[in-house]
Amino acid sequence: MERPSRLLLVSQLCIRNTAYDVSLSRSLLTWKRLTSSPMYRFRPNMGHSVPLSEIISVRGEEEEGGTKHKDDSSWKKIKDRGGQDSRQAFTVSYVERCRQHRWRCAEVTFTCPDTELCWNWVRSIREQLASISGRPRSLLVYINPYGGKRQGKHIYEHKVAPLFAQAGISTQVIVTEYANHARDHLRTDAELSNFDGVVCVGGDGMFSEIIHGLIWRTQIDSGIDPNCPDEALSPCSLRIGIIPAGSTDCICFATVGTNDPITSALHIILGDSQPLDVSSVHHNNVFLRYSVSLLGYGFYGDVLSDSERKRWMGLARYDISGAKMFLTHHYYEGTVSYLPARGAVGTPRDSSRCRSGCAVCQHNEEIRSDRAVKYEMDEASDCENDGEWRTVRGKFLAINAACMSCACPRSPKGLSPAAHLADGTTDLILVRKCSRFNFLRHLLRHTNKDDQFDLAFVEVHRVVRFRFTPRHCQSDSDLELELLGNSKRQIFSQICRDHPACGCARTYSSWNCDGEILTHAAIDVRVHCRLIKLFARGIEEPQVFEDLHNPCAI
Numbered sequence: 212m213e214r215p216s217r218l219l220l221v222s223q224l225c226i227r228n229t230a231y232d233v234s235l236s237r238s239l240l241t242w243k244r245l246t247s248s249p250m251y252r253f254r255p256n257m258g259h260s261v262p263l264s265e266i267i268s269v270r271g272e273e274e275e276g277g278t279k280h281k282d283d284s285s286w287k288k289i290k291d292r293g294g295q296d297s298r299q300a301f302t303v304s305y306v307e308r309c310r311q312h313r314w315r316c317a318e319v320t321f322t323c324p325d326t327e328l329c330w331n332w333v334r335s336i337r338e339q340l341a342s343i344s345g346r347p348r349s350l351l352v353y354i355n356p357y358g359g360k361r362q363g364k365h366i367y368e369h370k371v372a373p374l375f376a377q378a379g380i381s382t383q384v385i386v387t388e389y390a391n392h393a394r395d396h397l398r399t400d401a402e403l404s405n406f407d408g409v410v411c412v413g414g415d416g417m418f419s420e421i422i423h424g425l426i427w428r429t430q431i432d433s434g435i436d437p438n439c440p441d442e443a444l445s446p447c448s449l450r451i452g453i454i455p456a457g458s459t460d461c462i463c464f465a466t467v468g469t470n471d472p473i474t475s476a477l478h479i480i481l482g483d484s485q486p487l488d489v490s491s492v493h494h495n496n497v498f499l500r501y502s503v504s505l506l507g508y509g510f511y512g513d514v515l516s517d518s519e520r521k522r523w524m525g526l527a528r529y530d531i532s533g534a535k536m537f538l539t540h541h542y543y544e545g546t547v548s549y550l551p552a553r554g555a556v557g558t559p560r561d562s563s564r565c566r567s568g569c570a571v572c573q574h575n576e577e578i579r580s581d582r583a584v585k586y587e588m589d590e591a592s593d594c595e596n597d598g599e600w601r602t603v604r605g606k607f608l609a610i611n612a613a614c615m616s617c618a619c620p621r622s623p624k625g626l627s628p629a630a631h632l633a634d635g636t637t638d639l640i641l642v643r644k645c646s647r648f649n650f651l652r653h654l655l656r657h658t659n660k661d662d663q664f665d666l667a668f669v670e671v672h673r674v675v676r677f678r679f680t681p682r683h684c685q686s687d688s689d690l691e692l693e694l695l696g697n698s699k700r701q702i703f704s705q706i707c708r709d710h711p712a713c714g715c716a717r718t719y720s721s722w723n724c725d726g727e728i729l730t731h732a733a734i735d736v737r738v739h740c741r742l743i744k745l746f747a748r749g750i751e752e753p754q755v756f757e758d759l760h761n762p763c764a765i
């Protein structure tokens with residue numbers, strides 16, 4: 212156990228009638244059983260340490276007749292059951308790590324011999340907590356009541372709000388009334404200076420609304436034109452917390468390691484910060500959307516278009532549409548050009564993964580800033596100036612770009628398992644036309660340990676920018692999917708009905724952009740390194756929590 216340096220307080224206090232040596236330093240709260248009791252003499256005395264940075268709150272507490280009366284503000288002398296001795300108690304709530312990256316709120320209650328000492332402990336711990344920088348005091352919360360299983364409001368009220376209250380965080384809560392309510396509120400109405408962060412209760416689609424509002428607002432406030440694909444965008448200063456309450460929730464899963472509202476709430480309370488790359492998507496120099504997870508044309512675009520019509524089925528819609536699109540086996544012709552990430556450490560085939568405090572992300576960030584200083588250029592465009600565009604033409608079943616791993620419960624390692632959250636690159640995955648059997652092999656490898664890229668018809672490139680032009684668009688890039696409209700779609704679906712499960716070429720698919728359908732097939736995508744920040748820390752390596760002592764050992 213780390214020996215706390217410069218102790219602020221040391222006392223003998225009791226936990227459940229057992230005496231402990233308790234100490235507080237600037238970084239740790241430690242309690243260790245006194246060994247004088249004959250009962251414990253021969254048992255190992257490990258002690259227990261909680262980093263100050265993982266303490267949620269401390270509160271004064273009265274213990275009377277076995278029932279506890281919480282009292283945050285005032286301190287009263289209380290009597291024990293016999294009515295003779297006076298005792299005071301305080302309770303510390305802290306983060307406890309459970310299996311599979313889940314966090315829980317654990318509590319330990321210390322009883323003190325006198326009021327003065329007890330008060331001293333509470334005051335000292337509170338002072339240390341107040342000196343931790345980066346913890347939010349005030350949050351703007353958006354709840355999508357219709358996301359996922361429609362549990363957003365319930366999840367927030369029952370699992371999250373009590374924790375925020377306990378941590379002394381004030382909130383303004385907005386339950387959205389229509390799609391894009393949160394986006395539009397953030398763009399124009401929200402008084403952002405009142406808040407230390409924004410909380411999104413919903414799925415990937417809701418998160419997408421939040422980042423669209425926040426990024427847009429930040430650019431307008433900084434005098435940057437978000438429509439220009441070559442502009443270096445200004446990073447958003449407010450962090451975003453995700454309380455998962457949607458269908459896939461891959462952004463939460465890939466940045467925290469689990470989809471659990473309590474774990475997410477605790478990351479927000481501790482004030483974690485995880486920067487995230489964002490891709491901007493343009494069509495003919497007109498801004499379409501931002502993406503942080505999956506940009507998918509072909510298979511994933513078709514699955515999303517089809518599943519939107521089946522929303523009433525709930526979460527099963529992705530399975531039904533997935534199976535249908537797999538059988539339909541459409542492929543699409545087009546040209547992909549991309550700018551490889553040069554000078555960046557890491558490749559999409561690495562066996563190492565982006566984890567909390569990722570060295571690859573940090574290294575690439577340093578390279579970017581060094582270059583920017585050296586060549587006096589903006590950081591976002593430096594990779595592009597010395598790069599060489601490459602072009603791939605062909606028939607594709609799927610074209611996917613993953614700015615992050617896109618891990619989710621359905622695919623725990625994700626679409627691109629070695630992708631990084633904040634390295635300024637996206638992994639461009641090209642799945643060429645192949646047999647259904649081979650495509651199934653590729654898809655199934657998303658769900659097991661085998662490498663989904665180790666197949667002759669799959670290629671993957673780590674890029675900073677790419678463009679896609681569908682074949683029939685090549686001479687007429689203005690063609691809009693929307694204008695294609697129903698007439699052409701009907702012709703194609705007629706053809707497909709005439710040839711069931713034909714595996715035929717369709718002219719256009721659509722792009723699935725973080726769960727939203729894009730209106731154009733020809734797009735220009737550019738990665739903006741660390742444009743936003745989340746209240747998260749990336750997925751922790753397992754040994755981080757194995758090293759920490761388990762309170763159950765007390």
Ligand SMILES: CCCCCCCCCCCCC/C=C/[C@@H](O)[C@H](COP(=O)(O)O)NC(C)=O
Binds near residue numbers: 415
């Ligand atoms: C035959 C077996 C096939 C298994 C294939 C498993 C691959 C799963 C890869 C999923 C990648 C998910 C990327 C996240 C996408 C979300 O933005 C989007 C929208 O999520 P939301 O509904 O808003 O939570 N969900 C989907 C399925 O397109």
Ligand SMILES: Nc1ncnc2c1ncn2[C@@H]1O[C@H](COP(=O)(O)OP(=O)(O)O)[C@@H](O)[C@H]1O
Binds near residue numbers: 355359413
């Ligand atoms: N009040 C609302 N009514 C209808 N749709 C909404 C509302 N608030 C948000 N939305 C939209 O609902 C869509 C799905 O939300 P999301 O929370 O991502 O759930 P899911 O993961 O189930 O798709 C998003 O595109 C979002 O814009």
Ligand SMILES: [Ca+2]
Binds near residue numbers: 632
């Ligand atoms: Ca990335």
